[in-house]
Amino acid sequence: DFIIHRIKVADKKSFIQPHYDELVDGNIPIASMIIFLSDPPTNGGEVIYPNVDSGVPIQIQPRKGMAVIHHNTVQDRGGQAVLDNAAKQGLMPILNENDSDDVFFYVAHKYIFMEPVSTARRVVLPVLALPTRGKLPNFVVQLFDWFVQQFGYEQGSMWFDKGCVFVPVLFILLLAQIVISRVRQELMGGTSNKLSTDEDKKKKRTKKD
Numbered sequence: 001d002f003i004i005h006r007i008k009v010a011d012k013k014s015f016i017q018p019h020y021d022e023l024v025d026g027n028i029p030i031a032s033m034i035i036f037l038s039d040p041p042t043n044g045g046e047v048i049y050p051n052v053d054s055g056v057p058i059q060i061q062p063r064k065g066m067a068v069i070h071h072n073t074v075q076d077r078g079g080q081a082v083l084d085n086a087a088k089q090g091l092m093p094i095l096n097e098n099d100s101d102d103v104f105f106y107v108a109h110k111y112i113f114m115e116p117v118s119t120a121r122r123v124v125l126p127v128l129a130l131p132t133r134g135k136l137p138n139f140v141v142q143l144f145d146w147f148v149q150q151f152g153y154e155q156g157s158m159w160f161d162k163g164c165v166f167v168p169v170l171f172i173l174l175l176a177q178i179v180i181s182r183v184r185q186e187l188m189g190g191t192s193n194k195l196s197t198d199e200d201k202k203k204k205r206t207k208k209d
Contacts, residue, residue, distance in 0.1 A: 004108050007091075018050055028083055032072060033068070035068075036067075037107060038064050045107075053086065072087045128140055144157075
């Protein structure tokens with residue numbers, strides 16, 4: 001899945017700090033893709049790699065439709081995948097030369113993993129992050145951390161995925177139960193009113209006779 005960054009040029013924070021693509025759950029994608037969805041409205045917006053072997057940071061000029069791909073891991077002597085120091089990257093500030101408050105720059109990120117992200121996370125987590133514009137609520141992050149601390153990364157991830165399925169299903173069942181109870185109450189109330197009306201009519205007829 002793609003993560004879209006909507007960068008407001010007039011904002012003083014119109015840049016992305018140099019960072020490693022290590023996700024909140026500690027999982028490191030083997031590669032990352034950066035795609036420029038628009039041309040920068042002014043100067044700036046270059047992708048920068050500061051930790052290169054030559055010592056001179058690499059800067060890539062943005063252009064609409066361009067994709068930049070880099071690996072995030074290398075193999076150590078034991079054959080294990082470890083974080084690549086040269087994978088640190090950021091986005092240079094975009095200079096606001098037009099003095100406009102409604103100018104934006106769009107950049108997409110795509111993370112590539114050795115194993116695919118579970119369907120539970122791909123479906124449930126974006127829904128949970130929707131009200132906060134793509135940022136997961138703290139309780140979700142804390143819940144994942146708790147599972148990892150209790151059961152280790154692999155088992156903890158498995159139990160977290162099951163929770164991503166179980167909790168929405170439980171919520172839907174509770175919601176359905178509430179709706180059914182409400183409908184049943186309305187039906188019972190309507191039936192009671194009808195019975196009361198019928199009894200009143202019978203009483204009136206008895207008095208007339």
